[in-house]
Amino acid sequence: MKILPSCACLSMALLLCGCNPLMRASWYTLETSVTGPASINVTRAQVDAVPYPQILVTTAVSEGVMAMPRRRGDLEFWVASGKQVLMMRNGLVVRTVGLGVSLDGTRFSGESPFKRGLQHLPDGYASTRWIDLYDGNRIGLAVNSRFSPHGIEILRILDKDYALLRIDEQVDVPTLNFRATNRYWIDPLDGFIWRSEQHLTPRLVLKIVQLRPDRGAVR
Known part of the structure; x- marks a missing residue:
């Protein structure tokens, strides 16, 4: 799988360093909070003032806004002024930079269920993807998953x-003896993921909310 070098990812983050006070202040907690995320009160006016799609990202110790200055096909590059980077495809985070234990790559054998659209999956649909972790240089770890709908919320x-x-x-990574539940809240018509809770590694969980979405990749 072709992936972008970390230095290139970080250089894109610099594009947003001075773009908006909201961007600069919101990610400050990522670098300073050790007891838990400091909640950010983001307003519609603040979001509208930034000329990029935006997401709110929460980790175990931080909360902040990221923006998407670039898309390459279905690969989205989300960056923050603190040089954190997320890469997403169809709502699934496939790589991270600057968020502690890094997810270094994600790939599917065959069609990704996220590209197909989660609204089209039957109850119990099973899928496998492989991930690479920067921590310990672990390559090609199988992530077995099973999907199930849980109604409208x-x-x-x-x-x-x-x-x-x-x-x-429901995700299972046998090599790491790790199991977890990811959750996605999607538009029932086109499958666009508005909110998600994604366990990327045993030590990295992201909660993502679309504040100013780019609907170009919906199915």
Whole structure:
């Protein structure tokens, strides 16, 4: 799998260093908080003032806004002024930089269920993907997953309520003896993932909310 070198990822983050006070301040907690994420009160006006798609990302110790200055095909590059980078495909995080234990790559054998659209998956649909971890240079770890729908839930994002279909993904990484549940809240019509909780590694869990979405990749 071709991946972008870390130095190139970080150089894109520099594009946003001075773009907006919201971007600069929100990721400050990522570098300083050790007891838990400091909640950020993001407003619609603040989001609209930044000329990029934006997401709110929460980790175990931080919370902040990231923006997407670039897309290459279906690969999205989300960056923050603190040089953190997420790469996503169809709502799934496939690589991280600057967030502690790094996810160095993700690949599927055959069609990704996220590209197909989670709204099209039957209950119990099984899939396998392989991940590379920078921690210990672990390459090609199998992630076995099974998807199940859990009905419509109302989620409020900024100043608007959304009726979204929740899809749970039970993940199992036998090599690491690791099991977890990822959750995705999707538009039931086109499968766009508005919110997700993704266990990328045993030590890295991200909660992601679309604040200003780019709907170019919906199915």
